[in-house]
Amino acid sequence: MKMIRPIVNISKIIADYDAVITGFNGVLTDGGGIKSEAVGALLEIKKQGKHIVLCSNSGSRVSEICDFLIANKVPLKLFDAIITAGEILHYRLKSRSGVCASLGRNYVRLGGGDDSVFSMLMDYQRVPDIARADFVYMKNVSAADDIMDKYLPDLEHAASLGLPFVCAGNDTSSYKDGKICLAPGALAEQYGVLGGTVVTVGKPDPVIMAYCLEALPRELSKEKILIIGDNIATDIKGANLVGLDSVLVSKGVHVNFLGEGYISDVAKTRELAMGQDAYPDFVISNLRW
Numbered sequence: 642m643k644m645i646r647p648i649v650n651i652s653k654i655i656a657d658y659d660a661v662i663t664g665f666n667g668v669l670t671d672g673g674g675i676k677s678e679a680v681g682a683l684l685e686i687k688k689q690g691k692h693i694v695l696c697s698n699s700g701s702r703v704s705e706i707c708d709f710l711i712a713n714k715v716p717l718k719l720f721d722a723i724i725t726a727g728e729i730l731h732y733r734l735k736s737r738s739g740v741c742a743s744l745g746r747n748y749v750r751l752g753g754g755d756d757s758v759f760s761m762l763m764d765y766q767r768v769p770d771i772a773r774a775d776f777v778y779m780k781n782v783s784a785a786d787d788i789m790d791k792y793l794p795d796l797e798h799a800a801s802l803g804l805p806f807v808c809a810g811n812d813t814s815s816y817k818d819g820k821i822c823l824a825p826g827a828l829a830e831q832y833g834v835l836g837g838t839v840v841t842v843g844k845p846d847p848v849i850m851a852y853c854l855e856a857l858p859r860e861l862s863k864e865k866i867l868i869i870g871d872n873i874a875t876d877i878k879g880a881n882l883v884g885l886d887s888v889l890v891s892k893g894v895h896v897n898f899l900g901e902g903y904i905s906d907v908a909k910t911r912e913l914a915m916g917q918d919a920y921p922d923f924v925i926s927n928l929r930w
Contacts, residue, residue, distance in 0.1 A: 643920040647905050651682050651869075651888070652930050654923060658886070659865040660797065661686055662853045665706065665725075667871030667893030668928055671771035672816020675713040679928040683719050686930075692861070694853045698810030698843040698875055700727040700780035700825070702757050722856035726809035726843035727780070729852070732757045733842065734765065740840045744805060745775020750788075751795055752825070753817075754780030771798050776805040776840075779828060785820040792828055800837035810843040812875055814894045817881045821894055844870075845879035845919075854883070869928060871895065878919035889921035890928055902926060 655661075656823060660841050661683075666672060669679050678914045683693060697706065703723050710717060717723075733741045748927045750756060758780070759765045777799045783791075799806065808825035815824035823836050829839045843849055857866065870876020871893020880887035887911060891899040899909050905924040 643922065645907055645910055645914065646923050647907050647919055648888070648923050648925050649904060650929055652685065653924065654888075655686055655689065655691065655867075657865075658691065658867040659861055660692035660694070660857050660867070662694045662696050662850075662866065662885075663871070663928070664700060664870035664876050665695060668869055668890050669695075669715075670816070671820030672821070673820055675715060676927060678814050678930070680715055682928050682930040683718060687719055692720055692721045692857050694856050695723045696844065696849070696853050697723075697725045698815075698872075699725050700730070700754065700758060700809035701725055702760070703728045705757060710735075722853070724849070724852050724856070726849070727758050729849065730807070730809040730842040731760070731762070733736050734758065735762055735820060737764075740805075741807075743748050744807070744840070747773060747775045748778045748807070749774035749776075749799075751777055751779045751792060751828070752781050753783040754858060756780075771795060771802065771804070774799075774804060776807055779806070779808045779825040779918050781815075781825070782823050785817040785822040787823050789823065789827065793831070796828065796832050796835060796837070800832060800835040803838075805840050806832040807840040809841070810875075811841050811845070812843070812872055812894070816894070821897065844872075844875040845882055847879070850883045850885075858894050865903045873913050873917045873921070877914070877921045878917065880921075881919055886922045888923040888925055890923055890926070890927075891922040892926050 811826040812824040813827035868880040869888045871890040877887050891905040905926050911922045
């Protein structure tokens with residue numbers, strides 16, 4: 642089993658790396674606003690001449706993430722590239738590639754959010770109810786206090802009709818209005834239990850990690866690339882699958898289990914890692930310089 646080292650400041654280890662792949666929600670944001678010390682850390686990393694890629698399992702398009710960063714005065718020049726599950730899903734829908742090739746034209750949206758992933762895709766049309774749909778799409782839950790039981794009747798109905806369930810990101814929990822809440826990945830898991838077909842895009846899929854690596858200089862070796870994320874099952878698992886070192890941010894989606902301590906609890910981190918069979922090299926309470 643890999644040893645997990647606690648760190649307080651990213652500056653203690655960053656000299657060993659030439660590039661960082663960072664998550665968005667839980668690392669740079671708390672689901673409501675920007676974590677200023679995290680942005681400060683990235684600015685310092687950039688000053689060190691390191692490359693930075695932002696990779697998010699969000700269902701948002703890249704333009705939406707950029708708008709958010711600009712509104713919060715985060716310079717886009719920090720990032721070599723910005724990659725989101727929503728953007729990748731958009732292009733797979735557009736090209737009807739892979740599992741998206743067999744999707745029909747009509748979709749029904751569960752939960753909240755918008756339909757930006759279908760923007761400018763004239764082949765798709767949103768319909769008001771499941772009975773008229775060819776597939777189900779979900780971007781976010783409607784409210785931070787939503788529970789699975791709220792969606793279960795719709796999931797059971799859709800599964801009985803054999804409709805695919807489509808979502809960007811595999812996260813089972815995420816942020817909404819600054820609170821940790823249910824995420825589409827949890828509904829996707831439940832849909833699979835019901836016997837339904839699930840179409841997801843996002844970490845820990847090595848294909849998504851490959852997009853991140855393609856955005857970095859080819860001469861960089863994997864030993865010089867560090868992943869920073871708050872989700873053990875997506876960020877850290879993704880890092881493990883492609884052989885990259887990783888840092889888990891404990892004050893993210895796992896904060897209720899890992900705690901609020903300034904110095905992360907290594908024993909609880911190890912317990913979480915063993916449960917998911919995903920092991921970070923380091924754990925930090927928040928990304929800070």
